[in-house]
Amino acid sequence: MSIFLAFLLFISFNANAKEYKSILWITNSTSDIMEIEAFKDEKKLDFNFTLLTSLKTDVTSFYNIEVVDNLFNFYPIDAVFFPTAYSFKGIIGYNDNSVFFPVLFDYYQNLLNTSKKTGLFISSGRLKETEALLARSYNYEWLAGGISSQSISGVVCVSSFPVVIFDIIRSTDEFYSSKNNFILINDYKGGSSVGLLKTIFEDKNFEFISVRDGIKKSDCMVEYNNEMNFSPIIDYSDFEEKENMMNYLNYLILITRDISKYQKSFTPQIFGMYKELFEYFNPDLIEKEDAEENIRDITNNIYMSLGVETPYFVYSDFLKIPNLKNYIKEVGKDSVSFFSISTQRIKSFSIEKSSGNLVFIIDLSSNAAEGEYHIYIDINQRRNAGLESVIGKNEKLDSNYGWEYALIIKDKKVISYKAALKSYNVFKKYNFKQEDEKIYFEVNENDFPGNFLKWNYFVLNYDGDDLIGGVFERSGLIFLYPAD
Numbered sequence: 001m002s003i004f005l006a007f008l009l010f011i012s013f014n015a016n017a018k019e020y021k022s023i024l025w026i027t028n029s030t031s032d033i034m035e036i037e038a039f040k041d042e043k044k045l046d047f048n049f050t051l052l053t054s055l056k057t058d059v060t061s062f063y064n065i066e067v068v069d070n071l072f073n074f075y076p077i078d079a080v081f082f083p084t085a086y087s088f089k090g091i092i093g094y095n096d097n098s099v100f101f102p103v104l105f106d107y108y109q110n111l112l113n114t115s116k117k118t119g120l121f122i123s124s125g126r127l128k129e130t131e132a133l134l135a136r137s138y139n140y141e142w143l144a145g146g147i148s149s150q151s152i153s154g155v156v157c158v159s160s161f162p163v164v165i166f167d168i169i170r171s172t173d174e175f176y177s178s179k180n181n182f183i184l185i186n187d188y189k190g191g192s193s194v195g196l197l198k199t200i201f202e203d204k205n206f207e208f209i210s211v212r213d214g215i216k217k218s219d220c221m222v223e224y225n226n227e228m229n230f231s232p233i234i235d236y237s238d239f240e241e242k243e244n245m246m247n248y249l250n251y252l253i254l255i256t257r258d259i260s261k262y263q264k265s266f267t268p269q270i271f272g273m274y275k276e277l278f279e280y281f282n283p284d285l286i287e288k289e290d291a292e293e294n295i296r297d298i299t300n301n302i303y304m305s306l307g308v309e310t311p312y313f314v315y316s317d318f319l320k321i322p323n324l325k326n327y328i329k330e331v332g333k334d335s336v337s338f339f340s341i342s343t344q345r346i347k348s349f350s351i352e353k354s355s356g357n358l359v360f361i362i363d364l365s366s367n368a369a370e371g372e373y374h375i376y377i378d379i380n381q382r383r384n385a386g387l388e389s390v391i392g393k394n395e396k397l398d399s400n401y402g403w404e405y406a407l408i409i410k411d412k413k414v415i416s417y418k419a420a421l422k423s424y425n426v427f428k429k430y431n432f433k434q435e436d437e438k439i440y441f442e443v444n445e446n447d448f449p450g451n452f453l454k455w456n457y458f459v460l461n462y463d464g465d466d467l468i469g470g471v472f473e474r475s476g477l478i479f480l481y482p483a484d
Contacts, residue, residue, distance in 0.1 A: 022214030047208035068119035100260035345469035
């Protein structure tokens with residue numbers, strides 16, 4: 001008899017058990033938050049949710065709401081530090097900057113000075129293992145990971161650290177059709193979901209709890225891997241139609257890549273200026289007449305504080321003309337290569353070490369070695385340590401990358417030059433070879449002593465006096481920079 005009663009109680013308990021839902025609400029409206037809390041009191045409802053906001057007001061001081069930390073206030077941190085996760089044309093080819101990201105993360109933690117940590121939201125929410133492990137090391141309880149797909153939703157784990165993958169909803173229909181316990185309502189671009197929230201919270205068939213409490217009810221059974229497919233929480237794809245926004249994203253990546261070389265010299269003041277740059281990733285600010293000049297001033301102040309020279313692209317018209325990357329550089333054990341990521345006459349350029357020789361290879365998009373090819377080699381990247389002039393042409397190399405050695409391929413001959421104090425001399429001649437779409441030649445590695453893997457290279461393709469292609473970057477019409 002007692003077993004039968006226990007069975008009935010078990011059935012009764014499960015029949016009355018409510019499905020829980022954990023809602024992460026992104027809003028910067030104090031009035032909307034207060035309206036929801038007033039609604040809760042008026043209807044005598046017992047619900048909770050999690051809030052993501054960049055409001056300065058500490059809402060936890062008067063409401064018992066879980067508020068998550070937000071790294072850099074919805075700025076595109078992920079796209080800047082981890083561009084490989086995005087398909088925006090202007091940032092294709094840039095590698096992830098996972099070395100500098102922890103430095104920035106540590107600075108921002110000191111800036112937040114948050115004593116009570118729960119969840120963490122990092123920009124667009126595109127999950128990277130680096131981010132999850134950093135969040136765990138700074139005593140966060142969970143990380144917002146992204147938007148669910150057909151393959152994954154709910155809680156996944158990165159080395160036992162919970163990462164939440166949400167369903168984003170915009171209507172009650174989407175809410176009731178969702179099988180995910182974790183729901184995202186996104187008002188970060190404005191608008192109000194108060195009406196939607198009231199309808200949902202009034203439904204007593206659900207238990208509405210914070211994301212933190214929802215994680216406690218969820219088994220972290222799935223271990224994250226790079227095959228999992230989900231989307232970023234903040235989708236910047238609508239900015240892709242705004243040319244100046246995408247150009248500025250490209251600028252932020254270039255600046256971040258460059259200043260990461262000086263991270264040991266960073267101070268809170270420099271980080272503060274760096275953070276200012278992200279505030280201009282805003283359609284309203286970027287459209288202002290003085291936006292580019294203000295950005296340039298902030299950037300110059302950063303480099304002045306670092307005690308190093310400002311790079312060339314800062315002086316370009318970077319909001320109108322992006323510094324698009326045309327080549328990906330890959331350095332192997334015995335080779336350095338540049339591969340085209342767009343339609344270029346030179347598909348690839350590489351130097352390979354083989355049996356005491358260095359083999360220079362240019363792979364063309366057509367099988368005719370038309371015109372002439374110049375290869376300039378900067379072995380030390382020191383200002384005024386080499387020659388800036390391009391032999392017989394109008395272009396110049398930036399003075400930071402002056403050449404010590406040059407090789408010119410013309411009329412199926414290869415002539416090398418060695419820089420002197422203010423001029424150059426013919427050094428040696430090499431045999432030119434061509435096979436289908438490839439032209440190549442070999443030099444004795446003793447002719448160019450040093451570690452060729454660390455040098456900067458320029459490859460210039462001329463038709464007469466016209467520079468028609470090559471492996472380089474440029475600012476304006478004259479000055480050239482290595483494609484790094």
